[in-house]
Amino acid sequence: VSGDEIAHAALTLVDRDGLEALSMRRLAEDVGIGTMTLYGYFRDKRDLLDAMIDIAAEDFDPPPARGGPRSRLEAYMRATRDWLLRHPTLVQIRGSEPIVRPAAFRVSEIGMQLLLDAGLDPPEAARAFRVLFDYVFGSAAFSGPEPTAQQRRAIQAAVVTLPPDEFPALRTAAGGAAAALGGAEQFEYGAARLLDGLGIA
Amino acid sequence: VSGDEIAHAALTLVDRDGLEALSMRRLAEDVGIGTMTLYGYFRDKRDLLDAMIDIAAEDFDPPPARGGPRSRLEAYMRATRDWLLRHPTLVQIRGSEPIVRPAAFRVSEIGMQLLLDAGLDPPEAARAFRVLFDYVFGSAAFSGPEPTAQQRRAIQAAVVTLPPDEFPALRTAAGGAAAALGGAEQFEYGAARLLDGLGIA
DNA sequence: ACCTGAACACCGTTCAAGT
DNA sequence: ACCTGAACACCGTTCAAGT
Numbered sequence: 001v002s003g004d005e006i007a008h009a010a011l012t013l014v015d016r017d018g019l020e021a022l023s024m025r026r027l028a029e030d031v032g033i034g035t036m037t038l039y040g041y042f043r044d045k046r047d048l049l050d051a052m053i054d055i056a057a058e059d060f061d062p063p064p065a066r067g068g069p070r071s072r073l074e075a076y077m078r079a080t081r082d083w084l085l086r087h088p089t090l091v092q093i094r095g096s097e098p099i100v101r102p103a104a105f106r107v108s109e110i111g112m113q114l115l116l117d118a119g120l121d122p123p124e125a126a127r128a129f130r131v132l133f134d135y136v137f138g139s140a141a142f143s144g145p146e147p148t149a150q151q152r153r154a155i156q157a158a159v160v161t162l163p164p165d166e167f168p169a170l171r172t173a174a175g176g177a178a179a180a181l182g183g184a185e186q187f188e189y190g191a192a193r194l195l196d197g198l199g200i201a
Numbered sequence: 202v203s204g205d206e207i208a209h210a211a212l213t214l215v216d217r218d219g220l221e222a223l224s225m226r227r228l229a230e231d232v233g234i235g236t237m238t239l240y241g242y243f244r245d246k247r248d249l250l251d252a253m254i255d256i257a258a259e260d261f262d263p264p265p266a267r268g269g270p271r272s273r274l275e276a277y278m279r280a281t282r283d284w285l286l287r288h289p290t291l292v293q294i295r296g297s298e299p300i301v302r303p304a305a306f307r308v309s310e311i312g313m314q315l316l317l318d319a320g321l322d323p324p325e326a327a328r329a330f331r332v333l334f335d336y337v338f339g340s341a342a343f344s345g346p347e348p349t350a351q352q353r354r355a356i357q358a359a360v361v362t363l364p365p366d367e368f369p370a371l372r373t374a375a376g377g378a379a380a381a382l383g384g385a386e387q388f389e390y391g392a393a394r395l396l397d398g399l400g401i402a
Numbered sequence: 403a404c405c406t407g408a409a410c411a412c413c414g415t416t417c418a419a420g421t
Numbered sequence: 422a423c424c425t426g427a428a429c430a431c432c433g434t435t436c437a438a439g440t
Contacts, residue, residue, distance in 0.1 A: 024414060034425045036415085045414065091343075092293075100359045105368060112378075113370035125370075126377025130344060131391035135332075138339020142292075143331060158301040169314035169326075170306060176327025177313075190332035197398025225433060235406040237434085246433065 003041040006031055007051035011087065014052070019089040024048075049093050050101065056087045057103030062110060069118035070200050076111055077136055077191045078184075083107075084140035091141040108133075118200050128198050135194055143182035152178040204242040207232055208252035212288065215253070220290040225249075250294050251302065257288045258304030263311060270319035271401050277312055278337055278392045279385075284308075285341035292342040309334075319401050329399050336395055344383035353379040 009031050014022050024045060028035040042048040060083045063075035084090055111132065115125035159167075159174040170177065180186050210232050215223050225246060229236040243249040261284045264276035285291055312333065316326040360368075360375040371378065381387050 023412085025412085036425050037423085039415075040423075100356070102363065105360075105363060105371060109368045109371050112374055116370055116373065122374040123377035123380070126374040126381040127387060127390050128394075129374070129378070130381040130383075130387055131336075131394060134339035134344055134391065135336050135395075136339075137343045138335035138337075141342060142338045143335055155301070159306075162303065162306060167306060167310045169317055170310050172317065173313055173323040173327040173330075176324035177330070179324070180327040180331040182331075186328060186331055189328050190335065193329075193332060193398035194336075194395055195398070197394035197396070224431085226431085237406050238404085240434075241404070 001031060001033065003051065004055065006038065006041055007048065007055045010048060011052045011055050014089040015087055019092050053090065053093060053099065053101055054103045056083075056090055057101065057107065059083065059086065060107050069114060070195060073111075073114050073118065073132075073195055073200060074188070074191060076114055077132060078188070080107065080111070080136050081140055081187055084137065085145050088140075088144075091137055120198075131198070132194065135190060139182075139187050139190065143186065146183040147178075147181040151181060155181060202232060202234065204252065205256065207239065207242055208249065208256045211249060212253045212256050215290045216288055220293050254291065254294060254300065254302055255304045257284075257291055258302065258308065260284065260287060261308050270315060271396060274312075274315050274319065274333075274396055274401060275389070275392055277315055278333060279389070281308065281312070281337050282341055282388055285338065286346050289341075289345075292338055316401075321399075332399070333395065336391060340383075340388050340391065344387065347384040348379075348382040352382060356382060 006027070010022060010027050013027060013030060024038055025035050027048075028038050038048070042051060061079055063072060063079045065072070067075075108129070112125060112129050115128050116122070120128055156174060156178045159170050159177065162170060164171050207228070211223060211228050214228060214231060225239055226236050228249075229239050239249070243252060262280055264273060264280045266273070268276075309330070313326060313330050316329050317323070321329055357375060357379045360371050360378065363371060365372050
């Protein structure tokens with residue numbers, strides 16, 4: 001067994017069962033080696049998580065290089081979101097700490113290039129990139145994939161329970177809020193508004 | 202000691218030392234009671250985290266009700282960001298699961314009302330709210346407060362290490378990327394572009 | 403009723419021993 | 422050299438006992 005194979009096994013484990021299900025002991029058992037043998041491949045758990053990010057980064061599916069800057073940026077944002085949703089724990093592994101792994105830089109490089117191609121000067125492209133980054137990662141982390149009918153009903157029910165005189169706006173928009181919980185359409189809407197605001201036609 | 206006091210102690214603990222530092226054993230010792238006494242106040246650790254969210258929600262500082270819809274929405278986004286940065290673990294406690302606590306709804310109510318006041322119809326306000334939410338939470342989680350000079354130098358150094366022929370765009374925008382790492386100015390820029398895109402003048 | 407120590411089933415990691 | 426079990430210092434939580 002190689003380090004890459006172990007990191008791959010760890011990634012499929014967290015994709016299926018969540019980050020909290022990953023323990024050195026359980027991973028070792030999954031792979032069929034002694035727990036302490038893992039420490040021959042990774043200095044510690046943090047090092048294993050870094051290796052998992054590298055493996056996941058290879059799974060990024062670059063958007064097709066066709067069309068104008070606007071539609072290419074939309075495709076790039078969509079591809080980044082799809083990538084994060086395929087590995088839901090990616091956004092949890094590193095909170096605020098910037099990811100300085102080369103594999104992750106490859107994803108950023110594409111986005112930055114598209115913004116420069118769209119005509120933004122370098123400092124402006126850097127600022128714009130960060131805004132897109134925060135929105136895409138934020139959507140993946142806090143809004144997520146298509147909400148289930150059950151989730152929609154739950155939020156509807158919760159809003160309807162609120163006293164109407166204290167929460168008039170939420171009551172008014174309750175139906176819309178349930179629909180806007182997450183999903184591809186909601187994400188695309190925000191992405192489009194954001195690119196509008198950045199002046200990318 | 203009351204449950205509120207315990208939740209407050211837990212919140213100051215995680216604000217200072219991070220979420221991973223919070224254990225039932227350590228919290229009990231901090232408060233000066235036996236570990237198992239905590240379970241008289243909270244069913245389990247998850248229940249304690251919910252109580253911490255409620256305590257933190259009271260700490261939201263509503264923006265002043267002055268000016269037009271645009272400047273009020275800017276002030277609202279700023280206030281929400283400041284609130285999250287005051288309690289950096291808030292964004293970690295619940296990943297994707299929607300927060301259905303009444304105290305958190307109070308923060309949402311203000312934002313939704315501002316969007317309705319700005320002239321958006323209810324379904325559009327709901328979609329727009331979600332976009333603002335994703336951006337503000339995403340900024341707090343992934344970009345964070347003012348980057349230190351050291352963090353800026355670290356990202357600069359990392360980018361300069363990349364092979365220039367593989368990462369031309371990142372190299373070109375390296376200085377800007379370091380400046381756009383986070384901080385209030387970067388956040389305001391994105392907030393303004395987002396409101397532009399939503400057609401809120 | 404209220405509080406809590408002991409115990410159980412887990413962690414990550416060090417250290418020494420096994421091959 | 423490579424692998425790993427035992428041990429240590431932790432977890433959250435159940436259960437039974439203490440007042």
